[in-house]
Amino acid sequence: MSDANIGNSGGDPMIDRAEKTGSVGLLVALALSFVGAAVALALVKPENAAPYVQILLGLLAVVGVFALFAGAIGLVRFGARPAGPSLSRAFLNGLEEGIVITDDQGRIVYANPAYAQMIRAATPKDVRTVERVFAGIPDAAEAMFRLSEAARERRAGEEEIRTGQPLGDPDGGARWYRVKAGPLGGAFAEKADAGLTVWRVADTTEDRDAQESSFQELQQVVTFLDHAPAGFFSADPNGRITYLNATLADWLGYDLAKFEPGSIRLADIVQGTGLTLLGDLAAPADGRTRIVDLDLVKRNGQGLAVRLLHKVTQTPGGTPGDSRTLVINRSAGEDVSEALRAAEVRFHRFFNNTPIAIAAVDREGRIGLTNAPFLKLFGDRIRTELGQRTALADLLIAADRAKLAAAIEAAAGGQGAIEHVDAELAGDHGKQRSARFFVSAVEDGAGEGEAAIVYALETTQQRELEQQFAQSQKMQAIGQLAGGIAHDFNNVLTAIIGFSDLLLASHRPTDPSFQDIMNIKQNANRAAALVRQLLAFSRRQTLRPEVIHLGDTLADLHMLLGRLLGEKVELKVVHGRDLWPIKADTSQLEQVIVNLAVNARDAMPDGGRLTISTRNVGENDTLPYKTPGMPAGDYVLIEVEDTGTGIPPEIIEKIFEPFFTTKPVGQGTGLGLSTVYGIVKQTGGYVYCTSKAGEGTTFLIFLPRHVETAQPEPEAKVEAPAAVTDLTGSATILLVEDEEAVRAFASRALASRGYTVHEASTGTEALLVMEETGGSVDLVVSDVVMPEMDGPSLLRELRKQRPDLKIIFVSGYAEDAFARNLPEGEHFHFLPKPFSLKQLATAVKEALGR
Secondary structure (H helix, E strand, C coil), rough: CCCHHCCCCCCCCCCCCCCCCCCCCHCCCCCHHHHHHHHHHHHCCCCHHHHHHHHHHHHHHHHHHHHHHHHHHCCCCCCCCCCCCHHHHHHHHHCCEEEECCCCCEEEEEEEEEHCCCCCCCCHHHCCCCCHHHCCCCHHHHHHHHHHHHHHHCEEEEEEEECCCCCCCCCCCCEEEEEEEEECCCHHHHCCCCCCCEEEEEEEEEHHHHHHHHHHHHHHHHHHHHCCEEEEEECCCCCCCECHHHHHHHHHCCCHHCCCCCCCCCHECCCCCCHCCCCCCCCCCCCCEEEEEEECCCCCCCEEEEEECCCCCEEECEEEEEEEEEEEEEEEEEEEHHHHHHHHHHHHHHHCCCCCEEEEECCEEEEEEEEHHHHHHHHCCCCCCCCCCEEEEHHHHHHHHHHHHHHHHHCCCCCCCCCCEEEECCCCCCCCCEEEEEECCCCCCCCCCCEEEEEEEECHHHHHHHHHHHHHHHHHHHHHHHHHHHHHHHHHHHHHHHHHHHHHHHHCCCCCHHHHHHHHHHHHHHHHHHHHHHHCCCCCCCCCCCEEEEHHHHHHHHHHHHHHHHCCCCEEEEEECCCCCCECHHHHHHHHHHHHHHHHHHHHCCCCCEEEEEECCCCCCCCCCCCCCCCCCEEEEEEEEEECCCCCCCCCCCCCCCCCCCCCCCCCCCCCHHHHHHHHHHHCCCEEEEEEEECCEEEEEEEEEECCCCCCCCCCCCCCCCCCCCCCCEEEEEEECCHHHHHHHHHHHHHHHCCEEEECHHHHHHHHHHHHCCCCCEEEEEEECCCCHHHHHHHHHHHHHHCCCCEEECCCCHHHHHHHCCCCCCCCEEECCCCCCCHHHHHHHHHHHH
């Protein structure tokens, strides 16, 4: 049976029971009933027929009135049935897919011709439901069960079913059908016969074949691309490689079967500064194809010379899309012209991997060919497109543009001498950068439009180091000056304090001059405190380091700082957890914090908040601020932050200099921060300051972590003097002091206590005195810094004759400043200048008593 003979060729539905137009039998029965009534009336006698006639006429009248009303409201339609199908039936009958509508009992209400033709149904009796059609196909059982469940639950369902042969045709090949089932909606669903289900069956074999063919073609294209003689990759705007062909994967040593999009980045396969040549992948795509020669990195770390044809496409939304990059292998054996290839590879390697930025410019100074370091130095501010080339001078600040333009003009004029220009770069968001430019003329054979070659070296870090070195040299020079002044001033103060003690010893408290002498001594002591600050800055003061924990130190200072700051300033102390121990002089460290707190208070006249926080900073921790000169290591950080007026940029570099102050005359000596600097440096730490005008200042103090060693602590060279009541003695003392006033005071002071004193102004003279006395000296009291021979040298000479000789060193510098010049294990006593009569007598008594 051919397809042409299946179904209704007239286009009518194979089955349509949706509209019921009435019954002819009922109409005939109604007519016969009226005929029977007429016959019955004819048999009745005329005189008896009147009531029956009236009844019949009444019935006819009622039927007539009812028919009129039924016709008016459309309940009864007069005239012939419209010829042809309705619009909806015509639409359903013309569909190419099969349509079957069933009621809630599973009986077919409607089936279009396409369905009948699909299942090879010749007559309406041959039309079966979709469920029955697929019932004999084992592979369709599960899918049909799901569709039947969906139909019963009044929800939509869809399945793809493969059959071994066409529906109703055992001789055909395998076919694919898309079957849908769902409730019938619209006006039909509101009728009394609601519960209808629409089944739609479509033959999708041709679509499936087309998809399979397209897939095979796509697979063939991918195979061609994977095994092409050139490499290919695609990267997204973030630099993640989204596609890699087999050829490039083989060159680089990657297993393509394990490659996942995004698992490899451009930075993983592009060597050195070559990534800069590809440009910013997230920048607006210009559609140009860039030709770049660079080295890729294989998985084993070896280099691979390649040429890239690189292009970034643009998405419909205007944003950069994935790149399209063709990779040509330029390594040995991959080029017909081996010599030419090798020369090109060597040139591009030298050109792009040199640390010097290189660019060619025309006579107007516009940039042409550039290498990777040049692009890295100036970023995306360079345009090399035709007609949009950037002038090199525009990349500098206005003050330096003329110098570079003049150098380029001279080179373009044929002057062979290389000119160099130091200039600052512009447009770096507040960060000041500088570079040194070398301009040379182009020789014969130059590229078209090239007038000069410009070489650039960034000097930003070099300038910063030069400034830091200059500042360090300046601070060191000031420190040496301060230390020298402090040393000489200590001698003067020692004499003043000493002679004041001698005068006080000969005057009673009731004498009129006693109070004047006391005032002289008190002011000398005040001057001695200033000298100690100078020594702290020059890092030559005497420290007594010990292992301390910052948390305990800050807790002890909390109350004192609260009184110093007053009621307007809020004090907040944040203790770091598990702080490492440090080794420092506790009193000097307290002075550092107090000095910073007082400065912060003065910077907040209207009140504010002072925050002191501590934390550990490990060797590998990344700090958000610069710490020039500080080596990597473990530190304990003390951060002192205020909300004051801040420090202007032009002043911040001078704050650690001695006697520099912005306070009014009489309100500060300018030694507070210099003392902080000196104490921190002498402790082995580092101090930095960050500030912003109007927002506050932060001081950062890094103190090195103290690590306990298994070695026992060496015996202390200087012991704290015990309380001594009897300061007299009868020993012989050699006093060596180049300052006459100090020597005179010390000699008188010791002689008044019963000692025999021999004086010497230099180390050489002291050796002569030892010979004259025959070595009968019990104790040597010697200055450290003297002409001809210093104190440590004198001690070494005396030890040759008197290994057990006792000695007291007297100095205005710290003990550590000269102790390193003594032999290891050398024992001595130390008396810092300035000292009083009592301190001298006590030190001598203690030294002789050992």
